[in-house]
Amino acid sequence: MTIDLIFTVITYVVLVIFLGGFLYKIWLYATTPAPLKIPTTPAPTSAIGVSGRLASEVIFFKSLFKGNKWIWLGGYLLHVAFFLLILRHLRYFMDPIPEILIILQQAGIYGGMFLLVPILYLAYRRFMVDRVRYISAFGDFFILFLLLSIVLSGIGLKYFYRTNIMDVKMFIMGILTFHPAKFPDSGLFIVHYSLILFFLVYFPFSKLMHSGGIFFSPTLNQIDNPREKRHSIS
């Protein structure tokens, strides 16, 4: 078996686990009944209001900001940098590359490198703040370590052991179009790519499910109208 075939097969398996696992979890969250009205109040009294509440949590981490400014700062920077990094990588998934991505390219590169800062800061908190250390399991350190490895290998690819990015793009587009192509032939790329595949497999089985789960949190997504509208046990 060639390396091309191996990585092609693994990639498809990973995608099935990632998408299947994620969607299965979301399906579970969506279909588990919420027998009682339990929004944390004060809560919005309309569906539009609830959308706003969820948006303020997802976009600004509003409750976290109330709770702890330092965690908010660390967490927020982590997510923004991560988001930029994803945007930057979209160029490997699209042909032609939209104008906006080309404009954002540089921001994405800086975002990616900057990601090191919140990762290290949050890791520092996990080790140093006694309360946070107490509640941290191995998995909580592990995910930071995983992200760190992904970022470092990415930086390595960008600045030290450059891979032919056209090869990368061909391979990815091959996966997306079901026309398997050659796997880019570079040691560091194999590391970087494998770590990402691992991240994707790990995703649905870990706390990373907070990304989808937040939308199903009854304390956040319920409308405060129990007297006006009968919430039926379902």
Next chain:
Amino acid sequence: MADPTNIPELKDRIEIPKLVEGATSHYKCHPAKEKHLTPLGFPGSRPDDWHDIAITRLGELLKESKSLKVFMDICVKCGACTDKCHYYLGTKDPKNMPVARQDLLRKVYRKYYTLSGKIFGKLAGAEALTEDVLKDWYTYFYQCSECRRCSVFCPYGIDTAEVTMAAREIMHSIGIGQKYTLEIIDKVETTGNNLGIPEGALVGTLEVLEEEIEEETGVKVKIPLDQKGSDILLITPSADVFSEPHIFSLMGYAKVFHQAGVSWTLSSYASEFANFGLFIGGQEHLQKVAQRIADIAREFKVKRIIVGECGHAWRVGYSYWNTLIGPFDFLDPDYKTPTHICEYTNGLIEQGAIKLDKEANDEYVVTMHDSCNVARASRMGDKPGGQFDIPRALIDASCNHHVEMDPNTTKEKTFCCGGGGGLLSEEIIDLRVQGAMPRATSLKQVMDSHGVNFMAMICAICKAQFSTVLPYYDIPRDIVGGIHQLVSNAIQLGTNKV
């Protein structure tokens, strides 16, 4: 009652303590005996296969409750909630940090119901349900007052109260429960109130109260009981009839109704607003306790139900009644069911239907303790936050001097009194005193800076808890009172046409 042995010293501000592992591992509620468990349909003792039953029950709950399912999965251990629980702040025990409390259940969830936990065990934060874990459950899920403060600061709204309720439910399925709460639930289900007071005693006490009002004001104010066909059914915690300072609020409600000139009644069959079914999770007892109220409202053919000052019960009434004992199509649709007495009185004031003389409360500098269940699990009026504004409007209508405590300790960020969630039990007085430390600290601040000498609240448990524990902090117990106690002092009887 035994005196507490460990009373925190009040500092200038609420400090976040360093962890002291096991600090409260020996604070334990008296366990329920067979005679408390079986009447409620729980096994009277722990069965041999308790482990399997508990795990099965957990699996069922994960299918029945979205909150439990989602909350078990999505906590990222960010730590934002770790310093938010009054019990942690007061006891220093790390297992009283909200996320650590959740983890007592979460680690078992991971062990039996997640792939990563099954494969990687401890590395994935998973742990089997052992005797020791069960011991921790009993200890620390009865050191949570289900106050929801943690959920306010959690980026995903994770509400530890939901987890606590689920854990208590699981324990009940294997014959483990807390005596105090189960005893009360049984009493209310059989006698109609938490104290087990029979109708006769109720009649006598209400007469005494009527006499007291007449002596003090010269006006004959009725406190009617079982008056079929009245317009209003008043449901209030039984403590309002039998405890101080609660009765002063009851007198306040009576005066308000008198002055409004409406026909109203209490019920001896449903003489309890409190609903401890909330504290144990599940809907069965929650529903059963509340059902008496709907039944009597139907029988009495009242037009509306108004409820008295009680925090957790207002949560149940406001958020759950419609679901559990509704629909209320037999009541007048012009009114909200239930209506809080504060909403009602405030409405009368706004219409000019009652008059208040603020000077009557000039001896008081008043501050407001927001009861957590009102603050974080309900609303009053039409706008979000009405649960903060309406009681304060009543304070301002009845008093000239009103100051607020540190905003980090009021409204949605309010600290629990330390006695909610079924923890108002004597044997855990140490826990109760320590849990009240954050509130006592912020109260002391305004006592020192503004001479506050009255803390107004609308919760029967808060009143009882504070009256008991504040004296240990050298705060006089008569600082505790109800909103309608202030209304009662200020209301002008007989000044407008009845």
